[in-house]
Amino acid sequence: MTEPVSSPRVALLVTCLVDLFRPTVGFATVKLLEDAGCTVEVPLQSCCGQPAYNSGERDHAMAIARTMLDAFEGYDHVVAPSGSCAGMVIRHYPELFAGTEDEARAADLAGRTWELTRYLVEVAGMTTVDARCDATVTIHDSCSCLRETGTREQPRALLASVEGLTLAEATDRDICCGFGGTFAAKYPDISAAMARDKADRLEETGADLALAADLGCLLNIVGTLKRRGSRVEVRHIAEVLAGDLETPAIAEPGR
Amino acid sequence: MTLHQLTSSRFKQQAAKALEDEVLQDNLVKLKGNFLQRRANARESLPEFDDLRDIAVGIKTHTLEHLDLYLEAFENAVEASGGHVHWARDDAEARNLVLAICRAENAKTVTKGKTMVGEEIGLNAYLEANGITPVETDLGEYIIQLAGEPPSHIIAPAIHKNRQQVAELFNDHHPDLADRGPDDVDGLLADARAVLRQRFLKADVGITGANFLIAETGQTVIVTNEGNGDLTQLLPRVHLVVAGIEKVVPSLEDATSIMRILARSGTGQEMSSYTSFSAGTRRPGDIDGPEAFHVVLVDNGRSALLGSPTEEILRCIRCGCCLNACPVYGKVGGHAYGSTYSGPVGAVLTPALAGLAETNHLPNASSLCGRCEAVCPMRIPIPKMLRHLREEEARSGRAPAAARNGLSLWAAFAKRPGLYRWATNLAMCVLAGRAGKRGRFASLPGAGAWTRDRDLAAPQGTSFQTRWKKGERPGTWA
Ligand code: SF4
Numbered sequence: 001m002t003e004p005v006s007s008p009r010v011a012l013l014v015t016c017l018v019d020l021f022r023p024t025v026g027f028a029t030v031k032l033l034e035d036a037g038c039t040v041e042v043p044l045q046s047c048c049g050q051p052a053y054n055s056g057e058r059d060h061a062m063a064i065a066r067t068m069l070d071a072f073e074g075y076d077h078v079v080a081p082s083g084s085c086a087g088m089v090i091r092h093y094p095e096l097f098a099g100t101e102d103e104a105r106a107a108d109l110a111g112r113t114w115e116l117t118r119y120l121v122e123v124a125g126m127t128t129v130d131a132r133c134d135a136t137v138t139i140h141d142s143c144s145c146l147r148e149t150g151t152r153e154q155p156r157a158l159l160a161s162v163e164g165l166t167l168a169e170a171t172d173r174d175i176c177c178g179f180g181g182t183f184a185a186k187y188p189d190i191s192a193a194m195a196r197d198k199a200d201r202l203e204e205t206g207a208d209l210a211l212a213a214d215l216g217c218l219l220n221i222v223g224t225l226k227r228r229g230s231r232v233e234v235r236h237i238a239e240v241l242a243g244d245l246e247t248p249a250i251a252e253p254g255r
Numbered sequence: 256m257t258l259h260q261l262t263s264s265r266f267k268q269q270a271a272k273a274l275e276d277e278v279l280q281d282n283l284v285k286l287k288g289n290f291l292q293r294r295a296n297a298r299e300s301l302p303e304f305d306d307l308r309d310i311a312v313g314i315k316t317h318t319l320e321h322l323d324l325y326l327e328a329f330e331n332a333v334e335a336s337g338g339h340v341h342w343a344r345d346d347a348e349a350r351n352l353v354l355a356i357c358r359a360e361n362a363k364t365v366t367k368g369k370t371m372v373g374e375e376i377g378l379n380a381y382l383e384a385n386g387i388t389p390v391e392t393d394l395g396e397y398i399i400q401l402a403g404e405p406p407s408h409i410i411a412p413a414i415h416k417n418r419q420q421v422a423e424l425f426n427d428h429h430p431d432l433a434d435r436g437p438d439d440v441d442g443l444l445a446d447a448r449a450v451l452r453q454r455f456l457k458a459d460v461g462i463t464g465a466n467f468l469i470a471e472t473g474q475t476v477i478v479t480n481e482g483n484g485d486l487t488q489l490l491p492r493v494h495l496v497v498a499g500i501e502k503v504v505p506s507l508e509d510a511t512s513i514m515r516i517l518a519r520s521g522t523g524q525e526m527s528s529y530t531s532f533s534a535g536t537r538r539p540g541d542i543d544g545p546e547a548f549h550v551v552l553v554d555n556g557r558s559a560l561l562g563s564p565t566e567e568i569l570r571c572i573r574c575g576c577c578l579n580a581c582p583v584y585g586k587v588g589g590h591a592y593g594s595t596y597s598g599p600v601g602a603v604l605t606p607a608l609a610g611l612a613e614t615n616h617l618p619n620a621s622s623l624c625g626r627c628e629a630v631c632p633m634r635i636p637i638p639k640m641l642r643h644l645r646e647e648e649a650r651s652g653r654a655p656a657a658a659r660n661g662l663s664l665w666a667a668f669a670k671r672p673g674l675y676r677w678a679t680n681l682a683m684c685v686l687a688g689r690a691g692k693r694g695r696f697a698s699l700p701g702a703g704a705w706t707r708d709r710d711l712a713a714p715q716g717t718s719f720q721t722r723w724k725k726g727e728r729p730g731t732w733a
Contacts, residue, residue, distance in 0.1 A: 014719050020683050021712065023719035031729035042723045046675040052662055054623060056645030056654065060666035067672055095639075143624035176582045180622025182658070185704055187267070187620050192708035193274055193586045194622070223709030226695055242729070251695040251712035 008124075010038040011072050013080035013089070013113070016047040017215035018236075022250065025215065028242035029081040029116055035242075036124035043071040050088040051181055053096065065096055069105045077123065078113040081238050082214045084181075086115040087148025115145060116238060117213060121154040128161035131243035136166045138207035139237070140198065140221060141174050142214040155213060155237050162240060168205040172197070179220035195224040203232055209249070211237045222251045257346055258555075258609045259377030260405055262593030266616035269591040279415045279588050286414055290579040293523020294630070301519065311513045312634050315570040318504055319561065325470040325503045326552065332473025336535025338548035346376035349553045353378060353462070353497060356549050357387050360493050362459035368477060368487040369393040370464030371573060372497050372553050374406060374595040378462075389462070390454040392483040394447055401428050407589030407597065410521050410575035415588055418443070451483075461491040461545070463533075465498035466517070466572065467510040468550070474534045475550060476510055478517065478527035485531045494533060494545035500552050501569040513572060520632040521574035556608035564643045565607040570633040571600050577627035577637065583620060592617060599627035603640045611648050618644035680718040687716040 010033055018025045026042075033040045049064035068089070072078045080086040090110045097106035120126040137159070145151040159165055178184065178194025198221055202210045210225075210232055212218050222234035233249035248254055262269065273279055298304045318325055330340040341356075343349035349372075357365060365382065367373065367389050379389045379400070391400040395413040399406055401424045406412030413421070419437040425446050435442035463484055467476040475496045477484040488494045504510050518524040537544030560566050578584045578598030589597035594605040594614070602621060606614040618641045627637045648654050668675040690696060690713030698706045705711055 016679075019719045020679055021714045023715055023717065023722055026719035026723070027727070027729040034729070042720065044672045044676065044720070046669040046672040047665075049669070052666055052669075054642060054645070055658065055662055056642065056647070056649035057659070057662055057666070058646050058649075060662060060670075064666060064669040067670060071672065143622070143626070147625040147629055174626075176622045176624035176626070178582070178622060180624065183620070183622040186658070187270070188704035188707060189274060190270055190583055190586055190620065191622070194582050195709065197582075197586075219712050220709065222712055223695070223705070226710040227697075227708065247715075248694060251710060253694040254692040 007037050007039045008076040010040050010077045010079055011075040012040055012042045013048070013068075013072070013078050013085055014042065014045065015080055015082045015085040015215065017219070018081055021219065022215060022236065024244060024247045025081055025236040025238050028236070028238040028244050029079070031242045032116070032120060032129070032238060033079060033124075035130070036120055036126045038077075038124065041075070045071045048085045048088040050084065050092075053088065053092060055182055058096070062096055062100075065093060065106075066102065069102055069109055072109055072112075073105075075112065077119065078109065079116055079119045080113070081116045081236065082216075083115045083142045083145030083149045083151055084214050084216060086113055087144040089113040091148045115149040115151045115213065117155040117158060117241075118149060118151045121157055126158065129158055129241045129243075131241055132163040133209070133240050133245060134164035135208040136168050136206060137209045137211055137240070138168050138170045138202055138205040139173060140170070140177060140202065140210060140212040140217055142212055142217045143176050145213050146174055151213065155211075158241055159237070165240070168207045170201045170205045172201045177217045177220050179216045181216065184220060191220070192224070195220050199224045199228065199230065203230060207232060209240075210234050211240060213237050218250055226251050258375055258594055258605060259346065259380075260593075260595075261605070261609060261613060263605060263614040263617055265593060266591060266620060269593055270587040270620070273587040273591045276415075276588075278417050278420065282414055282417060283585050283588055286408075286411070286579060287585050290521070290523055290575075291630075294520055294576060294579070295523075297519040297523045297525060301515075304516065304519070307512065307516050308632050308634055311516055311572075311632060312570065314504055314509045314513060315633060319501070319566065319569055322500065322503070322558070322561065325505055326500060328470040329468050329473060329503050332470065333535065333548070333550055334473075336473050336548075338473065338535045338550060341549060341551045343551055343553045343555070345555050346553075349376045349497065349551055349555065350378060350381045352551050353495060354382065354385055354387070356493070356495055357382065357460050360459055360547070362387055362493070364388045364390060364454065364458045365460040365462050366390050366392050366455055366458040366487045366491065367396070368461070368463035368479065368484040369396050369412070370462065370497050371409065371595060372464055372499050373462065375555065376497075376553065378497070390451070390458070392451055392455070392487050393479065394444075394481060394483075397447060397451065398424060401425075405590065405595065408575060408578055409573050409596070409598070409600070415590065455486050455490050458491045460493040460495055461487040461489075462495045462497060463487050465496050465502050467513070468498055468503040469505075469507055469510055470503055471506040472534060474507070474532045476530065476532050478514065478530045480522070480524075480528045482529045484529060488531060488533050488545065489543050492545060493547040493549070496533070496550045498550065498552060500554055500557050516632040517572055517574050520576040520630065560607055563607075565603060565640050567635050568600065568603045568607055568640060570635055571604065572633060573600075574632055576630045576632065580626040580630045582624060582626070583622065599637045600635075603637055603644065606644050611644065611651065611653065615648050615653060618648070676718065676720045676724075680721040683714040683718050684716055687714050690714075
C-alpha cells in the first residue's frame with residue numbers, strides 16, 4: 001500500500017552567482033525539481049552571506065543571513081544548485097547564530113537545506129533523468145560539495161542515466177580549483193596557479209565538457225581554460241541533467 | 256612572545272618567488288603525490304583509523320583541560336628519575352636556559368635531533384653567537400643548516416631542495432670528501448653520515464625535541480626515520496629536551512595510541528622507523544645513557560591559547576599531513592609562510608602565538624577548501640579557526656580598507672533583497688551589454704587581478720530573480 005505523497009513545497013536558493021551570471025542554471029534547477037515532483041517557489045532573496053562570513057565580517061554576515069532565515073521560513077525543503085551556498089546554510093548558519101535568538105531558526109533551516117543533486121537522489125528519490133548529451137564529460141568535485149554537503153556519488157549516479165554521456169574522471173578531482181571566493185581576489189597569483197593545475201587535470205581526461213555543481217568554481221575554471229584557448233567547454237551540472245545544451249556553454253559566444 | 260625569523264608580512268612576495276622556483280614546484284608535485292597517497296593506503300589498511308583519531312582527540316582534549324596537573328606530574332616524574340625540568344615563559348627564557356645548561360657543562364659542540372621548538376625560539380643562531388656549535392643530525396635539518404635556511408616542511412624540512420642542490424652544498428661544505436654526482440644518493444648519504452658520525456662523538460650535549468612528554472613516567476619520546484634521535488640523546492654526556500608544554504600526555508598508553516596515527520598521517524608509514532623513549536639519567540648497570548637529563552618546557556604563548564577560540568590547535572601533533580593536503584602549500588611551499596610552522600597548521604598557530612600584526616596574510620591566504628581538516632588526524636577544525644582569525648583582524652580594523660568597503664557596500668544591498676534584486680539586475684544588464692555576444696572578457700576595468708590570468712565569463716543579462724518575477728519558467732531556452 002502506498003501512501004499518497006503530496007508534492008513537497010521546495011524553495012529555490014538560487015545563489016547569487018547563478019542569479020547574476022547564469023540564470024539558465026536556475027531554470028534548469030527548477031525543471032529538475034519539478035520533474036522530481038516538487039512544487040517550486042522562489043522567495044525574494046539576496047545572498048547567503050558567505051563572502052562576509054569568510055572575510056571575518058560577522059555582523060554583516062548575520063544581517064544578510066537573517067534575510068535568508070526570513071525568506072525560507074515555512075518551506076519543506078530549500079535547495080541550492082551549489083555546494084557552497086548550501087554548505088553555508090547547513091554547516092555555518094548554526095555556528096553563526098549560536099547563542100542568539102535566531103539559533104533555533106538557523107538550525108531548522110540548516111536541517112531543511114540541500115545541495116541540488118544530493119536532494120534529487122536522496123530526498124526526492126530520483127534515479128534517472130530524461131536528457132541526452134553526446135559527449136565525454138569530466139567532473140570537478142567542489143570542496144564545499146565534498147566536505148560540507150556530502151555530495152560525491154549523487155551527481156555521478158544521475159549523469160549515468162544521461163544518454164550518450166561518457167564520464168572520464170580526472171585525477172585530483174577533489175582538490176580545490178583555487179576560487180575560494182575572496183581568496184581569488186586577495187591572492188590572484190596563487191589562485192591562478194591552482195586554477196592552472198585544475199585546468200591541466202581536466203584537459204588531461206580528454207573530455208569535451210567539464211562540469212561542476214558550483215558556479216564559483218566554474219567561472220574560475222572556465223576563465224582559465226579559455227585564457228589558454230582550450231577547446232573544453234564548461235557547464236553547470238544542472239544544465240546537462242535538465243537537458244539544456246541549447247544555452248551556450250559558460251563563457252562561449254552567444255548565438 | 257616572539258617567533259624566530261618571522262617574515263610572514265612578506266607572504267605575497269615570498270609566494271611570488273616560490274611560484275617561479277622551478278625546483279620547488281617540481282618537488283611540491285612529488286610531495287603531494289607521495290605522502291598523501293601513502294597516507295591513503297595506510298589509512299585503508301587500518302580499519303579503526305577513524306576510531307583511533309577520536310581516541311587521540313579525546314586524550315589531547317582531556318590533557319589540555321588539565322594541563323597544569325599533567326605538567327606538574329611530568330615534572331615530578333622527571334625529577335624522580337634524576338632529571339631536571341626548567342620552565343620557559345618565552346623564547347628568550349628558553350634560549351637562556353639552554354645556553355646556561357650548555358655552559359655549565361662546558362659544551363663546545365651540541366648535536367641536535369629535530370626540534371621545531373628549537374627553530375621557533377631561534378636556538379641555533381643563539382648558541383652560535385655564544386660560541387657553541389650546534390650540529391643538526393636529521394639529514395633534512397642538516398641540509399638546511401648548511402644552506403642557512405629555515406625548514407620548509409614540518410617533517411621534511413629540506414623538501415624544497417633537489418639532489419643537485421644537496422650535492423653542491425655537500426661539495427662546498429665537505430671539501431675533504433670526494434666529489435660525487437647529484438645522482439649518487441648513496442654517496443650523498445654516506446657523506447653526511449661520515450661527517451655526522453664525527454660530530455656525534457664530539458658532542459658534549461645532545462638536544463632533541465619531543466613528540467610526547469609522558470606525565471606518568473617522565474619519559475620524553477621522539478620519533479624519527481633516521482635513528483639520529485637515539486644517537487643524539489644517548490652519546491653525549493648530557494641530554495637536553497626542548498619541548499612545547501602542549502606535548503604532554505597522561506600515560507605511555509596514551510602516547511602509543513596517538514603514535515598509531517602519527518606516522519600514518521604524516522609519511523604514510525605504519526610506524527616511524529625509530530621511536531626513542533628517554534627516561535632520566537643513566538642508572539647503575541645501564542650500558543649507555545646520559546649522565547645528566549634536562550627538559551626545558553616552553554610556553555611562548557601557548558598557555559594563552561587555552562580557553563581561546565584557537566585552543567584546539569594545541570592538539571596538533573606536527574604530523575605535517577595538512578601541509579601535504581593543502582593546495583596553497585602545494586603551490587607556494589613552506590618558506591612563503593615566513594614562519595617555523597607553515598601550511599594550514601602554521602596559518603593558525605603562527606598568528607595565534609605571535610599575534611596578527613605581522614601575520615595577517617596567513618589566515619587570509621586560504622581558499623578554506625577544508626582538505627586540511629579532512630585529513631588532520633587530530634580533527635583540528637582549521638578553517639573555522641582561520642575564519643576566527645579573520646574576524647579578529649576585521650574587529651581590529653586592520654583589514655585592508657578596500658576589501659572592507661567593498662564588502663560593506665555589498666552587504667548594504669544584500670540586507671535589502673528588493674533593492675538588491677533591482678540593483679544587481681541593472682548591473683548585470685550593463686555588464687552583459689558590454690560583453691555583447693563575445694561571452695567573456697579578456698580584461699575588464701576593476702577586475703584586473705582576476706583577468707590578468709583568467710577570462711571573466713560574461714553574465715547572461717537579466718538576472719534570474721527578475722526573469723522569474725516576470726513569469727519566465729523552465730523551457731524558455733528550447
Ligand atoms: S594540524 Fe593536524 S594535520 Fe596539521 S600537522 Fe597538526 S595534527 Fe597534523
